[in-house]
Amino acid sequence: MSSTEPTKGIARRDFVKGTAAVGAGSVAGLAMPVWGATTANDRIKVGLVGCGGRGTGAANQAINADPGVMLWAMGDVYADRLQNSLGGLKQAHGNRVMVDQERQFSGFDAIDKVLDSGVDVVILATPPGFRPDHLAKAVAAKKHVFCEKPMATDMPGLRKVMETAQQAKNQGTQLMSGFCWRYSMPERAMYGEINDGALGEIESVHSTYHTGPLGTRARTPDMTDMDFQLRNWQHFNWLSGDIIVEQAVHSVDKMNWAMGNRPPAKCTAMAGRGLRNGAERGDIFDHFAVIYEWDNGARGFLTCRQQANCSNDNSDWVAGTKGVGFIEGWAPRKSRLVFADGSPEFRYKGGTPNMYQTEHNELFKAIREGDLVNDGDWMTVSCAMGIMGREAGYSGRTITWEEIMNSEREIVPSKLEFGDRPPIEIPAPGVYQFS
Numbered sequence: 334m335s336s337t338e339p340t341k342g343i344a345r346r347d348f349v350k351g352t353a354a355v356g357a358g359s360v361a362g363l364a365m366p367v368w369g370a371t372t373a374n375d376r377i378k379v380g381l382v383g384c385g386g387r388g389t390g391a392a393n394q395a396i397n398a399d400p401g402v403m404l405w406a407m408g409d410v411y412a413d414r415l416q417n418s419l420g421g422l423k424q425a426h427g428n429r430v431m432v433d434q435e436r437q438f439s440g441f442d443a444i445d446k447v448l449d450s451g452v453d454v455v456i457l458a459t460p461p462g463f464r465p466d467h468l469a470k471a472v473a474a475k476k477h478v479f480c481e482k483p484m485a486t487d488m489p490g491l492r493k494v495m496e497t498a499q500q501a502k503n504q505g506t507q508l509m510s511g512f513c514w515r516y517s518m519p520e521r522a523m524y525g526e527i528n529d530g531a532l533g534e535i536e537s538v539h540s541t542y543h544t545g546p547l548g549t550r551a552r553t554p555d556m557t558d559m560d561f562q563l564r565n566w567q568h569f570n571w572l573s574g575d576i577i578v579e580q581a582v583h584s585v586d587k588m589n590w591a592m593g594n595r596p597p598a599k600c601t602a603m604a605g606r607g608l609r610n611g612a613e614r615g616d617i618f619d620h621f622a623v624i625y626e627w628d629n630g631a632r633g634f635l636t637c638r639q640q641a642n643c644s645n646d647n648s649d650w651v652a653g654t655k656g657v658g659f660i661e662g663w664a665p666r667k668s669r670l671v672f673a674d675g676s677p678e679f680r681y682k683g684g685t686p687n688m689y690q691t692e693h694n695e696l697f698k699a700i701r702e703g704d705l706v707n708d709g710d711w712m713t714v715s716c717a718m719g720i721m722g723r724e725a726g727y728s729g730r731t732i733t734w735e736e737i738m739n740s741e742r743e744i745v746p747s748k749l750e751f752g753d754r755p756p757i758e759i760p761a762p763g764v765y766q767f768s
């Protein structure tokens with residue numbers, strides 16, 4: 334929050350008024366908010382990094398969440414994506430969008446420039462390959478963060494996210510994840526009951542994410558390899574993490590939720606790419622079937638696919654010693670818990686506000702009131718489970734939690750530049766070496 338910006342009649346407060354108290358109050362490792370509670374009229378400046386579909390949606394929800402929110406800076410590797418997003422947001426929100434030309438940044442260093450532009454909160458919504466680095470920079474700059482899922486595409490990246498999440502906790506800055514079902518009221522009611530023991534001990538979870546393929550963009554003569562991959566990022570493992578990490582990780586996350594956010598001991602998978610062809614389809618698979626196993630013998634079965642003209646589904650069946658939960662991700666009114674002793678089934682009867690809006694309502698409320706949101710622990714377990722499932726599918730071999738937590742395979746290039754990329758290699762189970 335800079336002291337030079339126009340106030341437009343909005344009362345100014347010093348948002349950093351809690352800072353001095355942090356030094357005095359941070360005893361015995363207790364996390365204290367960097368910012369104290371604020372009043373409703375304070376201005377909160379938001380920066381958006383990654384101005385595509387989700388980033389634009391998240392910026393829209395941030396503005397809707399709180400009357401003091403201003404969209405202040407935007408960054409995207411491509412100026413055309415930024416302009417598209419900016420045009421729509423301006424149309425929807427008028428002067429709440431204060432992204433003057435000098436705060437519109439393109440290129441790989443757009444993240445640095447957004448962080449340096451005086452924002453208080455940053456929304457990270459690029460392809461996930463960049464997330465560990467962007468998140469580390471945002472937290473080092475003491476920004477509050479809304480961080481889209483997934484948080485990394487490889488384990489060195491995810492370990493960095495774990496450290497960064499701890500740093501955010503220690504310094505008292507917000508870290509909210511884009512695992513949106515955690516912010517969905519029907520799911521909260523269902524998994525809340527499950528975590529409270531309504532179904533007894535959970536013995537198995539079956540989750541599906543069955544949908545169609547995502548769109549592609551044809552190569553044009555002006556595109557370098559890097560441009561081509563960025564414009565088709567969902568189809569390149571280093572950028573997206575493959576479908577199980579990029580998309581079905583929502584189902585993995587709900588499985589993790591049902592199991593009380595406890596990591597599995599190991600997993601085995603079979604996977605492949607039956608229907609993907611063409612350079613735009615990159616190196617990712619189009620289906621995975623994973624068996625997760627927990628120490629107590631519980632099993633989680635995840636199937637996901639992206640194939641056209643097939644039946645779609647996004648549901649979770651959670652079986653415990655006292656009953657079964659049927660949770661419909663796309664039709665929450667049908668979700669129910671059924672009990673073995675014949676007692677009446679449990680259904681959620683409350684409202685179903687937009688879960689993406691709820692995320693931002695809760696984030697900005699926490700900022701206002703000085704509460705601390707930190708989704709770091711469970712969001713990184715869910716991402717590690719996704720990467721573990723992918724690696725088990727690629728390699729064809731059972732992978733333990735310890736092995737995945739120690740995986741050294743780095744797939745994101747350390748130097749980002751436009752130009753050539755190495756030829757892609759499509760993993761073959763039984764041949765691909767997990768490391």
Ligand SMILES: NC(=O)c1ccc[n+]([C@@H]2O[C@H](COP(=O)([O-])OP(=O)(O)OC[C@H]3O[C@@H](n4cnc5c(N)ncnc54)[C@H](O)[C@@H]3O)[C@@H](O)[C@H]2O)c1
Pocket residue numbers: 382383384385386387388408409410411414415440441443444458459460461463481482483511512513563579580
């Ligand atoms: N929570 C959800 O339900 C949900 C839904 C959709 C997408 N997502 C997640 O949101 C993220 C973005 O997905 P999307 O659908 O908006 O994709 P998108 O392609 O629409 O947008 C991504 C944007 O990031 C930009 N970009 C790429 N690399 C960048 C870099 N290094 N620096 C700055 N900008 C960069 C791209 O040019 C593009 O404009 C992904 O992690 C995706 O998994 C989450």
